[in-house]
Amino acid sequence: MFGITASSRLRPSPFYEATLAEGVTAFTTYNHMLMPTGFGQPQAEYWRLINGVSQWDVAVERQVQLQGPDAAKLAQILCTRDLSQCAVGQGKYVALCNHDGVLINDPILLKLDDDRYWLSIADSNIWFWARAIAAERGLRVTVSEPDVSPLAVQGPQAENVVASIFGDWVRGLKYFWFRNTEIAGIPVAVARSGWSKQGGFELYLMDGSKGTQLWNIVREAGKPWGIGPGNPNACERIETGLLSYGGDTDGSTNPFEVRMGKYVDLDIPDDVIGIQALRRIRREGVQRQQLGVLIDGDQPLEPGFHWHAIHHRGAKVGDLTNCVWSYRLQRNIGFGLVAIDCAAGDRVEVHRHGQPLPASLCALPFL
């Protein structure tokens, strides 16, 4: 592992000092910020998420705020999912596309009010995108980055921890719904969400000066359940089939290729960006699909920065877009973005650093 050089181009999060105190050892960058990616005990960090509860600095999930009389209109123009029934206090997982139907982000949309929305974004610049569209279409809406930084509490015991802090009402929150509240004077939105399939919440901190304080409130409250630090977990998210925008997608990926078709509503108005292209793609069919890849062998492979070519019967059929050692499956697994005529069960070869690795395609998720 190489070092990451300090630079003010890469902002620390409000939880940075707290994660230093927890012994963070590595970072990635995401939306021009630092995100912790390890605390020195990868196995413990994984099993804590699967069996207990883990707290994560996910402040890099930045908010693109749309506010003003045309905020609802802009939200719908940007999102390829029907938002007409979205209630205040509700969130929705959405696909943002460009005019060609290419996926440019997969945020959670949160409706805070009839004239205020957040897009809690993956790793691409949606401020520029939303501002360009708003200005070019003459919409009365302000696009901004508010002082909002999520802290995730994830795992089967997360509900107990969050209920012990905020009260039992959190147990009644439906998936992706949220409520504004506060704890120790710190303004927080509590949402049932998070980038794992182990259940949990995201606490949207709304005062960046209180990061360490909120981190420590969760840390103390979680002690009876054995809470510890963690981060969006590459192993768990690949096992459970969660998409990483920018990691598992490229400059031509559309939502249908990466199992997001169910979040696209083709009958929404024509002024939604990309919807006409998506109707055409749906009609004509996609060229690629996302399948699981189970690599033969029982030795963990080194993680890498590259995609790796997948070959079938001597010809390239796609790419392995991620790869991780699964602690539960005891196999190297990953996602393949492969030709539409590939199928689960196909035997393939992954070409990694010049070496062909025998593997099988399978349905997603793995677990």
Add this chain to the structure above:
Amino acid sequence: MFGITASSRLRPSPFYEATLAEGVTAFTTYNHMLMPTGFGQPQAEYWRLINGVSQWDVAVERQVQLQGPDAAKLAQILCTRDLSQCAVGQGKYVALCNHDGVLINDPILLKLDDDRYWLSIADSNIWFWARAIAAERGLRVTVSEPDVSPLAVQGPQAENVVASIFGDWVRGLKYFWFRNTEIAGIPVAVARSGWSKQGGFELYLMDGSKGTQLWNIVREAGKPWGIGPGNPNACERIETGLLSYGGDTDGSTNPFEVRMGKYVDLDIPDDVIGIQALRRIRREGVQRQQLGVLIDGDQPLEPGFHWHAIHHRGAKVGDLTNCVWSYRLQRNIGFGLVAIDCAAGDRVEVHRHGQPLPASLCALPFL
């Protein structure tokens, strides 16, 4: 220094393998790619740039290609500088702004043909921006990311090295001009440019599979002049006053605040994005300016991820946006983005990790 975790969200460059072979020790991320930031000998890397010649993997300077009948029109719409006299083979340093006149990138624009331009960008997503504008205005132009990756050769001996590879014609290239050529069958555009003030060239590699080969051609050719690996050098660029977009700017910085006013032409057409806002800002005056900060004391400070508040007479007047130990000045220096009523010579305090450091403001550049 913390580790950086491997992820396919962060692409390696075509020169990645070559920089591994050179002993790269650290990276930053830039335009969702990895950029080497050190080879383990910071002083030698610095002095090689000042006194000799250095080769850098700057593939992260990605190209946003505008191609089609309306490419020239879109280029001018995006750039706040008059491009009407720009010739094929010429480059220009330009300020890209949003509709409010806020700086969103400071690329080199290269005119490859009457209907083809590259924006060789700093660290923000201009593909999304350019595509949004092109689509919303119905322009006949394709915005793409071509297979183009610059390798910089910088330092007072750079011209000798590049001339020894491509011929003495490179000595006649004017600043920011470029010419397409090839070496050993590798297609390259040779430009007189680079993010240092020590002189030099950027070789725009146009075949990503040939990165190691091009790197080694430069490495071999440079041996008589003592070439070695390096990277955009924080010390040199701060000494010489070069701007880092995203590091020295924030979400409201306009070009006039950061010494880019000379690159803005206020009499270009009204459809140029941001030009009307920039005329108003020029008329009303800016609130902030960029000055040098000379910190008292002769011990190097640790580099950090944060901006640091600058106080004058007990009140905050701005921020220190970068900070480095200057090998030539033997002082800690940085850029201040400070209130317009501050002046060179003012004594100030930099508040860093709770500790007030006495300092003086000065004109830029330092050297």
